[in-house]
Amino acid sequence: MTYEQLLEKTALENENVVVMTAENRALVRNLPAKLGERFIDTGITEQTMIGAAAGLALRGRIPVVHALSAFLSMRAFEFIRTSVGIAGLPVKLSSFIPGFLSDGNGPTHQAIEDVSIMRGIPTMEVFAPADEQDLVQMLPQIWASSNPSYVRINMRPATYQHEAFQWGKAEWCFRGKDVTLLTYGFMFEETLKARQILQEKGLEVGLVNVRSLKPFDTELVNQLALETSQIITIEDHFEVGGLFSILSEYLIKNGIQLKLHPISLQDKWFKPGRLEEVMAYHEMNAAGLVNQIEKLVSKK
Amino acid sequence: MNDKQQKSLEKMSLNIRERIIKMSTDGGCFLGASLSAVDILTYLYAEFLNLSKENLEDPNRDYLLLSKGHDVPALYGLFVELGWLEAARLDNHLSTNDSIYWHPNRSIPGVEFHAGSLGQLPSVALGIALDIQMRKGQNKVVCVLGDGELNEGSCWETFLVASAKKVNNLIYVVDRNQFQANMATEDLIPLESLDDKFKAFGLEVQRVNGHDFDQLHNAFQISKELKGPQVIICDTIRGKGLPSIEARADRWFCNFSKQEIFELISELHQDKMATITAETIVAR
Numbered sequence: 001m002t003y004e005q006l007l008e009k010t011a012l013e014n015e016n017v018v019v020m021t022a023e024n025r026a027l028v029r030n031l032p033a034k035l036g037e038r039f040i041d042t043g044i045t046e047q048t049m050i051g052a053a054a055g056l057a058l059r060g061r062i063p064v065v066h067a068l069s070a071f072l073s074m075r076a077f078e079f080i081r082t083s084v085g086i087a088g089l090p091v092k093l094s095s096f097i098p099g100f101l102s103d104g105n106g107p108t109h110q111a112i113e114d115v116s117i118m119r120g121i122p123t124m125e126v127f128a129p130a131d132e133q134d135l136v137q138m139l140p141q142i143w144a145s146s147n148p149s150y151v152r153i154n155m156r157p158a159t160y161q162h163e164a165f166q167w168g169k170a171e172w173c174f175r176g177k178d179v180t181l182l183t184y185g186f187m188f189e190e191t192l193k194a195r196q197i198l199q200e201k202g203l204e205v206g207l208v209n210v211r212s213l214k215p216f217d218t219e220l221v222n223q224l225a226l227e228t229s230q231i232i233t234i235e236d237h238f239e240v241g242g243l244f245s246i247l248s249e250y251l252i253k254n255g256i257q258l259k260l261h262p263i264s265l266q267d268k269w270f271k272p273g274r275l276e277e278v279m280a281y282h283e284m285n286a287a288g289l290v291n292q293i294e295k296l297v298s299k300k
Numbered sequence: 301m302n303d304k305q306q307k308s309l310e311k312m313s314l315n316i317r318e319r320i321i322k323m324s325t326d327g328g329c330f331l332g333a334s335l336s337a338v339d340i341l342t343y344l345y346a347e348f349l350n351l352s353k354e355n356l357e358d359p360n361r362d363y364l365l366l367s368k369g370h371d372v373p374a375l376y377g378l379f380v381e382l383g384w385l386e387a388a389r390l391d392n393h394l395s396t397n398d399s400i401y402w403h404p405n406r407s408i409p410g411v412e413f414h415a416g417s418l419g420q421l422p423s424v425a426l427g428i429a430l431d432i433q434m435r436k437g438q439n440k441v442v443c444v445l446g447d448g449e450l451n452e453g454s455c456w457e458t459f460l461v462a463s464a465k466k467v468n469n470l471i472y473v474v475d476r477n478q479f480q481a482n483m484a485t486e487d488l489i490p491l492e493s494l495d496d497k498f499k500a501f502g503l504e505v506q507r508v509n510g511h512d513f514d515q516l517h518n519a520f521q522i523s524k525e526l527k528g529p530q531v532i533i534c535d536t537i538r539g540k541g542l543p544s545i546e547a548r549a550d551r552w553f554c555n556f557s558k559q560e561i562f563e564l565i566s567e568l569h570q571d572k573m574a575t576i577t578a579e580t581i582v583a584r
Contacts, residue, residue, distance in 0.1 A: 037434050040465075048423040048458045055427020058413065059359070063427075079454075082417050083424055087406070 003027055003094075003155060006136050007064060008034050010143060017143075018056055021066040022049045024096060027153065028066060046076035050084060050091070057089035062143065065091060069098040069111030073118060073150070081121050084148045088123035091148045098128075098152040099186050099236030100270065103278055107269035116241020118150040119214045125149040126214040128185035130171075133158035134211065138165045152185045159189055168215035173207045179297050180206030180224055183234040184213060184243060190279065191234050193286035198293060205293075216246055221256065230259035232296055234289065239264040261296045263289065301517045305347070309513050312381050313342045314568070317541045319377035319390055321564050327394040328555025329402060330370035332538040332545060333446065336477035336510070337371040340534050341378050343516040344442060344473075353384050356409055362439050365425045368446030368475065369403040369415030376400060376408070384410045419452025421445075422472065426462050429470040429529075437469075444473045448480025451489050456501065462529040463502030471523055472503070472531040475510065477538040481552050498531045510534025541568050550580040 001009075008031060011017040019031050020040045032039045042049040046067050053063035067076070072095050084091045095114065102109040119126050125147050129135035132155045142149050163171055170182075174195065183191040188209050198205045206228055208220065224231060233244040244262035251258055263284070271281050279285040283292055316338050324331040341364075345351060349362040366375055373393075379385035385408065392398035399407040403416030415421050425443035432439050449455065462470055476494065478485055485491050498505045504526045508515040519532050539545040542564055545554070556564065556578045563574035 040430065042461050043464070045457045045461055047454045048426070048461050051420055051423020051454070051458065052427035052430060052461070054413075055424040055429070056431050057427075058424070059428055059431035061431055078417060079420060079423070083413075083420050086414055 001136050003132065003135060003139075003153065004030060006139055007031065010140070011035055011038060011064075014062070016061050018061050018063050019066070020049055020053055020063050022046045022071070024067050027094065027096060027155075046071045047079050050076040050079035053091045054079070054083035054087065054089050057084070057091050058087070063091050064094060064143065066094045066096060068102075068109060069095040069114055069152070070102070070109050072096075073111055073114040077117060080118075080124075080148070085121040085123050088146075089148060090146050092143055093148070093150045094153050095150060096153050100275060100278060100284070101154070101186055102272075103275040104272050106272040110269050112237050112265050112270070113241060114150070114152070115213055115235075115237050115243070116245070119241075119246070121148075123147050124214065125212075127212055128152040129154050129211060130160070130162065130185065130188035130209045131156045131158040134162050134165070134209070137162065138211065141165060141167055154185050156186065156189060160192055162209070165211065168212050168217060170211055170217040170220045171209040172220065173209055174205065175227060176204040176206035177228055178204045179230050179232060179293065180208060180228040181232050181234055181293070182208045182210055182243060182247070184210040185236070187234050187236050187284070190284065190286045190289060194289035194293065197286060197290050203297065210243060213243065213246065216250070218250055221247065221250055225256050225258050230261065230297070232261045232263060232293055234263045234284075236270075236284065237264055239266050263292050263296075301347070301514055306513055309339075309342055309346055312346060312378075313338050315381055316342060316374060316377035317568055318565055319380060319387075320373040321542070321561060321568060323373045323376075323390060323393045324554045325556050325558060325561050328553055329373050329393070330552065331373075331554040332479070332548075332551050333368065333475070333477065334371045334374040335540045335542065336536040336538045337374045337444065337475045338377070338540070339511045339513065340444065340473060340475060340516065340536070341374050343513055343520070345378055345382060347517065348520045349442065350439065351410075353382070356384075360437060360439055363412050363425070363428050363441045365412050365415070365421045365428075365441070365443045366404055367415055367421035367425075367443050368418065368449050371444075371446070371475070372402070372404040372415075375404060375411070379408070379410050418446070418449040419454035422455050422458040423461075425470060425472075426458055426465070426467065429462075429467045430465060432469055433467055440469050440471065442471045442473060444475060446480070447474055447476045447478065447485050447491060447494075450474070450491055450494075451480065459498070459501040459503060459529070466527075467529050468527055470529045471520075472529070474531060474533045475536055476533050477536045478547065479538045479549060479552070482549055484549055494533055498533075502528065504528055504530035505533065506530070507533040507535065510536035511540055542574070543567065544574050544576055552580075554578065
């Protein structure tokens with residue numbers, strides 16, 4: 001089932017669901033005909049869309065809203081924080097082309113601080129599925145929650161058969177005593193390939209699909225501390241505020257000693273271009289990741 | 301509107317003004333902007349909106365959203381007059397033991413939404429109006445804006461969308477008191493001709509004296525016949541009722557001494573002009 005099919009099914013089953021977009025219909029092209037007035041396109045107005053979503057939610061609706069990640073998370077940020085967040089309204093943010101997925105657009109369109117700013121809103125839940133299969137199996141629970149949510153939409157076809165989504169839990173795909181790679185969203189696919197290469201080279205490499213960034217699976221970290229020598233976080237996000245920060249906060253707060261290294265976009269916007277080239281340029285395709293991981297592992 | 305109604309509204313407004321003045325000490329409040337909005341809010345709650353203590357949770361009630369937010373002492377004073385809020389709770393203004401502070405919040409029954417960040421509630425009001433329209437409801441949504449608030453681009457973005465969506469149940473009300481914080485609007489970011497700006501954005505426009513209950517009544521009666529989103533611009537006076545602070549750029553946020561409060565209440569009842577020495581606060 002695709003994202004759009006799931007959304008259509010959900011909206012047809014639950015008349016409280018309304019679909020909104022700030023004139024970004026890529027994910028929901030067929031829905032206007034299916035949903036009639038429950039499809040609301042506000043034009044290129046992310047702020048008004050979020051404010052109106054808050055008003056609709058106050059009346060008992062569950063708005064699933066669509067816009068490009070950068071403009072949804074940043075142009076409309078204060079509306080999300082103030083009108084949705086303070087009231088804790090169930091407005092469901094579907095964030096399109098987050099991270100590397102903005103490929104050739106350039107830094108204006110790069111949402112690589114979105115996890116950081118969204119998890120900073122007290123009532124907000126934050127998710128990043130590894131692919132479309134992962135996305136579609138997560139969404140029913142996310143949309144059923146009474147809280148607002150932010151989902152890094154990822155429509156890539158699955159290259160891994162995922163286990164069922166459990167609320168607030170990560171998916172521990174492989175265990176490995178030498179190093180465990182923690183990643184989320186779009187980076188899962190290349191990390192999975194990189195892991196395979198490293199395994200073939202003789203390393204025992206674990207892999208976790210973090211999926212749920214908030215709530216975060218702290219049990220997983222407690223277990224990792226017992227089973228693996230070091231953790232490497234891999235994310236198409238700035239180093240500040242994303243997965244590396246989430247883990248650092250948890251480890252320090254709980255006095256857990258565990259080697260932790262980040263692979264991220266550090267403190268720079270990425271070089272725009274064709275997706276494969278971008279990832280190679282930043283050493284974040286499978287081959288690049290293998291290089292980076294080998295260097296980090298040999299440091300220990 | 302008959303004489304009796306008029307007298308009753310005047311009495312209510314006067315009582316609310318006195319309650320507001322009493323909140324402008326011990327930490328103070330946005331006195332001028334509250335006083336300019338009193339008559340508008342009094343008219344709306346007492347005469348126009350389908351709202352009562354009994355129907356505050358009813359989905360068929362009318363909605364009033366106070367967008368500028370810092371005029372909330374007027375709303376709380378009104379809630380006391382309506383019997384929705386105990387008078388004694390106003391003494392808790394700024395106490396952490398209660399939830400009565402400079403901007404509205406939903407823990408006070410009757411407050412539909414929290415406000416304070418200017419330019420946020422026009423779109424929230426639009427969302428409520430869209431839902432009512434989808435559900436074929438008859439309820440009205442009124443969103444009260446400050447004139448300074450109209451500097452915010454998000455207001456105009458929402459007016460465009462409201463106009464495109466042809467909502468028939470949404471009325472924006474502008475408390476046109478001519479001041480924003482510490483400046484006259486026309487000296488900083490001129491708004492006139494405000495009527496034309498709203499018309500250009502596709503709204504039905506009426507303009508009235510926001511302290512004249514007859515004019516307010518006529519405009520809101522006419523509003524029932526109009527199609528599409530609308531605005532009623534209410535010309536008002538910041539600090540209305542207290543000549544010693546009326547229409548003064550330097551009387552925005554006021555924190556008076558107990559003696560000054562005593563004198564201002566006397567001034568409100570037209571006994572004697574107050575002597576004000578409290579320092580003017582220009583940032584809050």
